[in-house]
Every structure is written in structure tokens, then in C-alpha cells.
Amino acid sequence: MSRSSLGASALATLIATVVCANTASAEDLAxxxxxxxxxxxxxxxxxxxxxxxYGGVIESFKKKYPDIKVNELNPDAGSADELEAIRANKDNKGPQAPDVIDVGFSFGPAAKKEGLLQPYKVSTWDSIPENVKDPEGYFYGDYYGVLSFVINKDLVKTAPEDWADLLKxxxxNSVALAGDPRASNQAILGVYAAGLSAGATGAEAIGQAGLDYFAKMNKAGNFVPTIGKAGTIAQGATPIVIMWDYNGLSARETLKGxxxxxxxxxxxxxxxxxxxxxxxxxAPHPNAAKLWMEHLYSDEGQLGWLNGYCHPIRFNxxxxxxxxxxxxxxxxxxxxAYEKASFPTVEDQDASKAVVTAKWDAVVGANVK
Known part of the structure; x- marks a missing residue:
């Protein structure tokens, strides 16, 4: 069906028939x-x-669907910011209202519970592992990685091998998180990982142990309250950044030595x-959003994550x-490197996130920005 052949009444009927949460068929996709x-x-x-x-994934979507303009909002926003953008624009159909979100695992159930998401099951639904998707199709895992230390070797002569080393x-004045731990999933899990390394057990205890660890780091003068990224690593503002392995490998490639x-x-x-x-x-553009999801979960989209050093959710x-x-x-x-990896459950992430976001200011006292 061509764009020009679709009348207004037909479009209304069409949109009404493609919003269901059942797995998309070939007819649905057309x-x-x-x-x-x-x-x-x-x-x-x-x-x-x-x-x-993501750069390559977005470009491949544009190439596949040149009639659809991609409007990109706030690339440095955290998961909490994404949910707030939906709340703030729920009555706004303009360009500031996001159609889709990409958030940390623990933010998915919270967004569903609050009524911020609509269900949709992509055509490759059955190959997404059951434990990382909502059975009704409100959210679903797309990729994963592990937290790592990304290091400017010109400034750091001896690379840290474990969390305890970062306190030396x-x-x-060297160590930063790749986000604000009061809002960023990546940073919150960075605190969680530090607590796990300290030997704590139970999600709340792990979150508290992580806060205590960063309080020690801040008191020692090792913590830098700047959101770390490739640019700050290169500039020397954050010689060591705790970030996902795929972001670190991408930064290494971008900086080219x-x-x-x-x-x-x-x-x-x-x-x-x-x-x-x-x-x-x-979503102001619900069908473009569904098409985007189909792209991300297609073989092409999933291999796009591997190009960015991520493990796609359909890897197996x-x-x-x-x-x-x-x-x-x-x-x-x-x-x-992945053999000892821990995959926190949504419940564990929720419990530790509540501790970290509520207590960061009081326990650590560093205003990350």
C-alpha cells in the first residue's frame, strides 16, 4: 500500500487495527x-x-524508511529523565513528546505500573528470553553489557584491576561515574556493583554498601563529580570512568589512540x-514507534548492537x-570476562535503586553533573 493511496478514513481504520499487543504478522507490518x-x-x-x-542503528532505520524523520531529543538524558519526558508531555503531541524509550531494566516495570507505556509485541517476540520481557508486551530487553573501568592510559600508568583498587x-581526583546516580541506571548499577564487590548480600544491603564505598572514595578525594564520557576521558577531567563495557570499547575506537x-x-x-x-x-507517532521496534529486534538491528560492542538480547x-x-x-x-557476571533481577534493582537514589546526597554528598 503506497502512502498516496491511503485516504483519511482508511488511515483511521488502519491505526485502530494495528495497536493490538499480539505478535505482529506480515500483514500487520505492512x-x-x-x-x-x-x-x-x-x-x-x-x-x-x-x-x-546507536548511530549506525539510527542511520540504518533512516535509510530503510526515508519518509520518516527521526527527531532526537536530549541524547545525554538518563532513564528517569525519559520517564519524566513522557509525563511532562502526555497532553502534548508536539516534537518534545517522545514516542519510544530505552531505559534500564528496573525502569520498565515502573513505567508500566504508572501507565506510561503501551503494549506491542514485535514479530521476533518468541526469540526474546522470557525473563527479560513483560509477558503483555509493555517492555522488552534489547541488549546488555557489563560494568567496566575505562581508563586514560596516558594519565593512569597502572590500571586498577578491581573495585578496591579505586580507593588507592x-x-x-580520577574516578567518575557515567551518569548521575540519582537518575541514571548506568550510575545506579555502578554503585550496586561496588556494593556487590564489597561482599554485601541482599539488594538493599548491596545498595547501602555501594553508597558507603563511594562515600569513602569521595572522602579520599578520588571521586570526580562529573558525568564521565569519551570527551572527559580524553580531556583528562575523568581519567577513569565506570561505564558499560560497550561504551568504553566505543570510546576507545572513537579516540583512536x-x-x-x-x-x-x-x-x-x-x-x-x-x-x-x-x-x-x-506517543504522537505510535506506528512509527512500532516500526522502530521492529527494526531494533530484526536480525539487522540486533547485529547493529554487536557493531557497538553490545550483546543483543537475541544473541543466542x-x-x-x-x-x-x-x-x-x-x-x-x-x-x-563475563563468566562471573551477575544479572540483578528487576526486584533487586528496584530495591537497590530506592536506597541509592534516596540516600546518595546524605551518604556520599557529591552533586554529580
């Missing part, structure tokens, strides 16, 4: 694509181009994080079908 082209825009939020290969005097960058997965407290996708319940399915190029596998850290 209808969704036609409606999405009529909408003509997709509004995303919090998608830095150097995060998990030699790392004075100027300065040389090392990416170290710690020996203990190895925490894996799953990020989930969802469609706003108030793609590997079983021999669809993963060897060069993409070889670019990832050795499999041994």
Missing part, C-alpha cells in the same frame, strides 16, 4: 509501515550515537545490565542460526 509513513516522524530520547552502536591514593584507552572488567562485582525498550502510552537465537559474523564476535572482550 499496515504499520503504511501508517508510520503517513505519520512521517519518530521522536526518540536519550540515544547517544556512541552508545551501543594513586587514583586521587589519542589518548590510548584501556577497558578493564573488574575481577569481582561484575554486574550485567539489560536495557529495555518501550513505546510511550501517549542468532548464534544458533549462524547469523553472527566472526569479526563481530572477535571484537568483544574474551568470554571469560
Amino acid at each position: 499496515a504499520i509501515e503504511a501508517a508510520a509513513k503517513t505519520e512521517g516522524m519518530l521522536t526518540t530520547i536519550a540515544l547517544p550515537h556512541d552508545w551501543c552502536g 591514593p594513586e587514583y586521587a 589519542n589518548p590510548p584507552v584501556d577497558v578493564v572488567v573488574p575481577k569481582t562485582g561484575v554486574v550485567a545490565g539489560v536495557y529495555v525498550q518501550g513505546i510511550s502510552a501517549h 537465537s542468532l548464534a544458533a542460526e549462524n547469523k553472527i559474523p566472526k569479526d563481530l564476535l572477535d571484537a568483544l572482550p574474551p568470554a571469560a
Whole structure:
């Protein structure tokens, strides 16, 4: 069905018939694509181009659907900011209202509970593991990685090997998180990982132990209250940044040896994080949002995450079908680095997040920005 052949009444009927949560069929996809082209825009939020290969993923979507403009909002926003953007724009159909979100695993159930998401099951739904998707289709995992230390080798001569090392005097004024731990899922899990490394058990206790760890780091003068990224690593403002392995590997590639960058997965407290996708319940362009999800969960979209050094959520399915190029596998850290990885449950993440976000200011006292 061409864009020009779709009348107003037909469009209304079409949109009404493609909003169901059942797994999309080929007929559904054709209808969704036609409606999405009529909408003509997709509004995303919090998608830095150097995060998990998003730059390439967005470009491949544009190439596939040139009739749909991609409107990108606030690439440096955290997961909490994404949910706030939906709340703030629920009655606004303008360009500041996001259609889709990409948030940390624990933010998915919270967004569903609050009524911020609408259900939709992509056509590859069955190959997404059950434990990382909402059974009704409100949110679903898309990729994961592990937290690592990303290091400017020009400034840090001896790379830290574990969390305890970061408290040493030699790392004075050197260590940063890649987000604000009061809002960023990546930073919150960084605190969680530190607590796990300290030997704490139970989500709330792990969160508290992580806060105590960062309080020690801040008191020692090692913590830098600046959101770390490739630019701050290169400038020397944050010589060591705690961030996802895929972001660190992407930064290393982007900086091209100027300065040389090392990416170290710690020996203990190895925490894996799953990020989930969802469609706003108030999306101005709901069919473009569905088409975007279909793109992300297609073989092409999933391999796009591997290009960005991420493990796609359909990794096992793609590997079983021999669809993963060897060069993409070889670019990832050795499999041994992931052997001790812990995948916190949504419940654990919720419990630790509540502790970290509520107590960071009182316990650590560093205003990260």
C-alpha cells in the first residue's frame, strides 16, 4: 500500500487495527509501515550515537524508511529523565513528546505500573528470553553489557584491576561515574556493583554498601563529580570512568589512540545490565514507534548492537542460526570476562535503586553533573 493511496478514513481504520499487543504478522507490518509513513516522524530520547552502536542503528532505520524523520531529543538524558519526558508531555503531541524509550531494566516495570507505556509485541517476540520481557508486551530487553573501568592510559600508568583498587591514593581526583546516580541506571548499577564487590548480600544491603564505598572514595578525594564520557576521558577531567563495557570499547575506537584507552572488567562485582525498550502510552507517532521496534529486534538491528560492542538480547537465537559474523564476535572482550557476571533481577534493582537514589546526597554528598 503506497502512502498516496491511503485516504483519511482508511488511515483511521488502519491505526485502530494495528495497536493490538499480539505478535505482529506480515500483514500487520505492512499496515504499520503504511501508517508510520503517513505519520512521517519518530521522536526518540536519550540515544547517544556512541552508545551501543546507536548511530549506525539510527542511520540504518533512516535509510530503510526515508519518509520518516527521526527527531532526537536530549541524547545525554538518563532513564528517569525519559520517564519524566513522557509525563511532562502526555497532553502534548508536539516534537518534545517522545514516542519510544530505552531505559534500564528496573525502569520498565515502573513505567508500566504508572501507565506510561503501551503494549506491542514485535514479530521476533518468541526469540526474546522470557525473563527479560513483560509477558503483555509493555517492555522488552534489547541488549546488555557489563560494568567496566575505562581508563586514560596516558594519565593512569597502572590500571586498577578491581573495585578496591579505586580507593588507592594513586587514583586521587580520577574516578567518575557515567551518569548521575540519582537518575541514571548506568550510575545506579555502578554503585550496586561496588556494593556487590564489597561482599554485601541482599539488594538493599548491596545498595547501602555501594553508597558507603563511594562515600569513602569521595572522602579520599578520588571521586570526580562529573558525568564521565569519551570527551572527559580524553580531556583528562575523568581519567577513569565506570561505564558499560560497550561504551568504553566505543570510546576507545572513537579516540583512536589519542589518548590510548584501556577497558578493564573488574575481577569481582561484575554486574550485567539489560536495557529495555518501550513505546510511550501517549506517543504522537505510535506506528512509527512500532516500526522502530521492529527494526531494533530484526536480525539487522540486533547485529547493529554487536557493531557497538553490545550483546543483543537475541544473541543466542542468532548464534544458533549462524547469523553472527566472526569479526563481530572477535571484537568483544574474551568470554571469560563475563563468566562471573551477575544479572540483578528487576526486584533487586528496584530495591537497590530506592536506597541509592534516596540516600546518595546524605551518604556520599557529591552533586554529580
